[in-house]
Amino acid sequence: xxxxxxxxxxxxxxxxxxxxxxxxxxxxxxxxxxxxxxxxxxxxxxxxxxxxxxxxxxxxxxxxxxxxxxxxxxxxxxxxxxxxxxxxxxxxxxxxxxxxxxxxxxxxxxxxxxxxxxxxxxxxxxxxxxxxxxxxxxxxxxxxxxxxxxxxxxxxxxxxxxxxxxxxxxxxxxxxxxxxxxxxxxxxxxxxxxxxxxxxxxxxxxxxxxxxxxxxxxxxxxxxxxxxxxxxxxxxxxxxxxxxxxxxxxxxxxxxxxxxxxxxxxxxxxxxxxxxxx
Amino acid sequence: xxxxxxxxxxxxxxxxxxxxxxxxxxxxxxxxxxxxxxxxxxxxxxxxxxxxxxxxxxxxxxxxxxxxxxxxxxxxxxxxxxxxxxxxxxxxxxxxxxxxxxxxxxxxxxxxxxxxxxxxxxxxxxxxxxxxxxxxxxxxxxxxxxxxxxxxxxxxxxxxxxxxxxxxxxxxxxxxxxxxxxxxxxxxxxxxxxxxxxxxxxxxxxxxxxxxxxxxxxxxxxxxxxxxxxxxxxxxxxxxxxxxxxxxxxxxxxxxxxxxxxxxxxxxxxxxxxxxxxxxxxxxxxxxxxxxxxxxxxxxxxxxxxxxxxxxxxx
Numbered sequence: 001x002x003x004x005x006x007x008x009x010x011x012x013x014x015x016x017x018x019x020x021x022x023x024x025x026x027x028x029x030x031x032x033x034x035x036x037x038x039x040x041x042x043x044x045x046x047x048x049x050x051x052x053x054x055x056x057x058x059x060x061x062x063x064x065x066x067x068x069x070x071x072x073x074x075x076x077x078x079x080x081x082x083x084x085x086x087x088x089x090x091x092x093x094x095x096x097x098x099x100x101x102x103x104x105x106x107x108x109x110x111x112x113x114x115x116x117x118x119x120x121x122x123x124x125x126x127x128x129x130x131x132x133x134x135x136x137x138x139x140x141x142x143x144x145x146x147x148x149x150x151x152x153x154x155x156x157x158x159x160x161x162x163x164x165x166x167x168x169x170x171x172x173x174x175x176x177x178x179x180x181x182x183x184x185x186x187x188x189x190x191x192x193x194x195x196x197x198x199x200x201x202x203x204x205x206x207x208x209x210x211x212x213x214x215x216x217x218x219x220x221x222x223x224x225x226x227x228x229x230x231x232x233x234x235x236x237x238x239x240x241x242x243x244x245x246x247x248x249x250x251x252x253x254x255x256x257x258x259x260x261x262x263x264x265x266x267x268x269x270x271x272x273x274x275x276x277x278x
Numbered sequence: 279x280x281x282x283x284x285x286x287x288x289x290x291x292x293x294x295x296x297x298x299x300x301x302x303x304x305x306x307x308x309x310x311x312x313x314x315x316x317x318x319x320x321x322x323x324x325x326x327x328x329x330x331x332x333x334x335x336x337x338x339x340x341x342x343x344x345x346x347x348x349x350x351x352x353x354x355x356x357x358x359x360x361x362x363x364x365x366x367x368x369x370x371x372x373x374x375x376x377x378x379x380x381x382x383x384x385x386x387x388x389x390x391x392x393x394x395x396x397x398x399x400x401x402x403x404x405x406x407x408x409x410x411x412x413x414x415x416x417x418x419x420x421x422x423x424x425x426x427x428x429x430x431x432x433x434x435x436x437x438x439x440x441x442x443x444x445x446x447x448x449x450x451x452x453x454x455x456x457x458x459x460x461x462x463x464x465x466x467x468x469x470x471x472x473x474x475x476x477x478x479x480x481x482x483x484x485x486x487x488x489x490x491x492x493x494x495x496x497x498x499x500x501x502x503x504x505x506x507x508x509x510x511x512x513x514x515x516x517x518x519x520x521x522x523x524x525x526x527x528x529x530x531x532x533x534x535x536x537x538x539x540x541x542x543x544x545x546x547x548x549x550x551x552x553x554x555x556x557x558x559x560x561x562x563x564x565x566x567x568x569x570x571x572x573x574x575x576x577x578x579x580x581x582x583x584x585x586x587x588x589x590x591x592x593x
Contacts, residue, residue: 057347057348061346063343103375104346104375105375105376111346112342112343112346112371112375113370113371113374113375114371115370116366116370116371118335119335119339119342119370119371120339121339122335122336122338122339122340122342122343122367122371123339123340123342123343123346123371124343125336125339125340125343126339126340126341126342126343126344126345126346126347127343127344127346127347128343129328129340129343129344130343130344130347130348131347133304133325133326133349134347152335153333153335153339153367156331156333156335156336157336157339157340159331159333159336160330160331160333160336160340163331164328
């Protein structure tokens with residue numbers, strides 16, 4: 001897809017995310033908006049997946065390690081053709097299986113059930129290891145939050161991925177600088193992330209998580225890296241695309257009220273319209 | 279003289295014996311391969327063995343990922359770490375997505391011996407039993423363990439398998455018509471006055487208790503519950519109806535394991551006295567394995583005492 005097409009897809013996905021969270025009156029909007037461009041690049045360009053054959057053993061895998069960001073993942077899957085957009089109305093509803101956190105048993109296109117933070121990178125590592133064992137050419141991607149990586153299991157997985165030379169594994173950290181209780185720098189300082197991952201033996205790539213050309217170059221660099229796993233540290237803005245949600249930890253896991261919804265909707269619709277005439 | 283072998287040793291041999299037949303079998307360990315007995319598999323199939331270091335949570339997560347790709351991963355550590363340390367990974371990354379991962383806890387119970395309380399897991403059966411859809415298997419001897427490993431390789435789904443450290447006498451090989459089926463208790467001895475439902479190394483002790491009681495004229499049925507979940511409700515309810523009282527015996531806390539499962543079952547189908555024999559809500563302590571078991575009453579005499587109590591409670 002062209003950069004313009006991806007921008008448009010991400011803009012539409014942001015609107016779907018807002019509608020999902022407003023409709024469900026709950027859900028994690030902030031980190032979903034921050035990761036939306038990364039997800040659009042992945043599902044629009046990077047991942048070799050086929051919605052008609054979602055369990056193809058040869059497919060690339062994606063693990064949403066920051067599993068609370070289903071309002072980011074589900075619209076990305078819907079727009080990629082895994083299920084109808086209409087289904088997003090079932091988000092967090094007893095009427096369906098579009099749970100608050102990704103469910104691989106029921107939701108087409110979900111490669112791993114996640115939600116308990118810190119567990120996705122290990123699962124992705126296992127998938128990458130299976131690929132090496134079977135001599136398959138697929139790649140595995142895991143999207144983590146910069147708050148999530150406070151979990152020790154992430155670093156256990158980082159050690160293991162390096163030990164087994166999983167160069168078919170690419171981690172992405174959505175570095176939006178915020179978590180529920182505030183700034184990651186205050187809650188639990190985790191920087192410098194580049195030096196930490198490098199010390200664990202990973203190839204570190206820095207990218208602008210809202211710039212498709214930057215992301216494309218980063219994914220290409222990761223795919224071309226041999227012998228070690230890669231991590232893309234993608235700098236993002238939490239709540240990206242909705243003015244009053246941007247850089248505000250309060251919007252981590254809260255649904256907007258009617259007035260806030262209308263304002264956010266107007267902003268996101270206007271962004272879509274602008275892109276449509278470009 | 280019957281074979282005497284630890285279930286962990288039989289397990290390690292079974293992995294090697296079945297490796298060719300099940301090419302998708304892969305084995306993960308957390309720096310305990312010599313103790314969990316996966317070392318022989320590691321030596322024979324190095325490309326299918328992964329030492330994940332002292333990081334059980336990550337080992338479980340890697341196994342989950344391998345499971346999504348059609349592998350049959352067996353993860354190995356001590357019970358306290360497989361079922362305890364990594365409990366939430368087992369729940370959320372293995373059981374919730376119904377992945378084909380076998381979580382193996384070696385050194386279950388007090389018979390760890392000298393290492394003491396930190397390593398004597400008496401809660402693993404309860405922890406694993408509480409997870410929806412999780413199979414819980416605890417074979418009593420080497421013969422049963424070999425059959426269990428094959429059955430678990432055939433079973434597509436999450437399961438917990440407990441292994442023991444100390445050598446135990448093989449008793450199931452001399453049982454006429456013995457066959458291993460997940461979820462089916464094995465009747466080792468017929469009896470009419472009481473039933474002992476035992477699991478793991480308490481099975482041999484239950485047989486010894488039945489011998490002791492036979493001399494006193496008490497006829498005891500002995501059922502071997504190698505599978506704790508799903509519980510063989512038919513065998514439990516038949517025992518309740520036909521013998522009128524039940525004693526459960528396990529090298530595990532009396533809270534949450536086989537005793538709880540049987541009591542829950544009996545209360546719903548045929549309420550009769552159920553006396554639970556196990557570790558009485560305390561931590562273990564260091565000592566030679568057999569002496570530790572004796573210290574906590576996990577002996578044939580301990581079972582016999584509970585049977586007499588159960589019989590006395592019958593109306």
